Amino acid sequence: xxxxxxxxxxxxxxxxxxxxxxxxxxxxxxxxxxxxxxxxxxxxxxxxxxxxxxxxxxxxxxxxxxxxxxxxxxxxxxxxxxxxxxxxxxxxxxxxxxxxxxxxxxxxxxxxxxxxxxxxxxxxxxxxxxxxxxxxxxxxxxxxxxxxxxxxxxxxxxxxxxxxxxxxxxxxxxxxxxxxxxxxxxxxxxxxxxxxxxxxxxxxxxxxxxxxxxxxxxxxxxxxxxxxxxxxxxxxxxxxxxxxxxxxxxxxxxxxxxxxxx
Ligand code: GLP
Numbered sequence: 310x311x312x313x314x315x316x317x318x319x320x321x322x323x324x325x326x327x328x329x330x331x332x333x334x335x336x337x338x339x340x341x342x343x344x345x346x347x348x349x350x351x352x353x354x355x356x357x358x359x360x361x362x363x364x365x366x367x368x369x370x371x372x373x374x375x376x377x378x379x380x381x382x383x384x385x386x387x388x389x390x391x392x393x394x395x396x397x398x399x400x401x402x403x404x405x406x407x408x409x410x411x412x413x414x415x416x417x418x419x420x421x422x423x424x425x426x427x428x429x430x431x432x433x434x435x436x437x438x439x440x441x442x443x444x445x446x447x448x449x450x451x452x453x454x455x456x457x458x459x460x461x462x463x464x465x466x467x468x469x470x471x472x473x474x475x476x477x478x479x480x481x482x483x484x485x486x487x488x489x490x491x492x493x494x495x496x497x498x499x500x501x502x503x504x505x506x507x508x509x510x511x512x513x514x515x516x517x518x519x520x521x522x523x524x525x526x527x528x529x530x531x532x533x534x535x536x537x538x539x540x541x542x543x544x545x546x547x548x549x550x551x552x553x554x555x556x557x558x559x560x561x562x563x564x565x566x567x568x569x570x571x
Contacts, residue, residue: 322351342437378486437498445526449489458491
């Protein structure tokens with residue numbers, strides 16, 4: 310696992326966007342797994358900036374991690390709306406290449422199986438962007454989620470409902486259920502890119518990177534994946550025991566790369 314410690318949120322956003330842009334440049338038909346929440350906002354902003362300078366999304370295919378159950382795509386707090394506003398409407402992505410779970414589906418099981426099939430049909434996810442909940446969840450895979458789980462309906466914890474209430478004008482409107490890719494679905498992506506910012510995420514980051522693997526903190530499965538990059542800012546990295554080593558590794562890697570160009 311590669312742990313990159315960014316100076317601050319801006320630096321984190323630039324670094325995360327650079328990893329995604331590298332993927333898109335090397336394979337213009339890349340399949341991107343995308344995330345919502347406040348953390349990826351800066352990453353999307355940076356990708357939009359790169360698009361204005363020529364980064365092409367015309368052949369890119371995307372799959373979002375999750376969507377609230379029974380929230381219409383037009384709802385201001387739906388993840389459909391979030392993605393359109395903050396990313397899709399500002400780049401040249403084809404709407405037919407965009408996939409986000411349908412919170413209004415009348416047959417959840419059928420829809421979820423179809424979502425999984427579509428990911429496979431498109432060749433699988435090349436790089437999956439991930440935020441992290443304060444309880445260490447990925448997508449909406451709350452504590453106790455099977456580490457082999459696939460896309461399905463999930464009940465949100467009280468903590469997650471409370472955390473998400475800040476986006477809703479009436480806290481009672483926060484959905485209690487969501488359709489989310491499973492932990493197993495996430496692990497199938499070729500690369501994982503986790504981003505975390507701020508002191509409120511420090512415990513979840515510490516547990517995920519350095520703690521024992523457990524379904525109680527679903528992000529600990531990152532440790533099982535062969536290609537993970539965690540970009541965390543100073544505040545989120547605060548509790549990491551091996552932060553000096555992670556910084557050293559990045560320095561050594563940069564030196565090796567520089568020498569390779571000589
Ligand atoms: C929700 C999303 C997650 C996201 C988390 C943290 O639970 N389903 O994908 O990682 O919120 O969001 P934020 O970045 O706003 O802290």
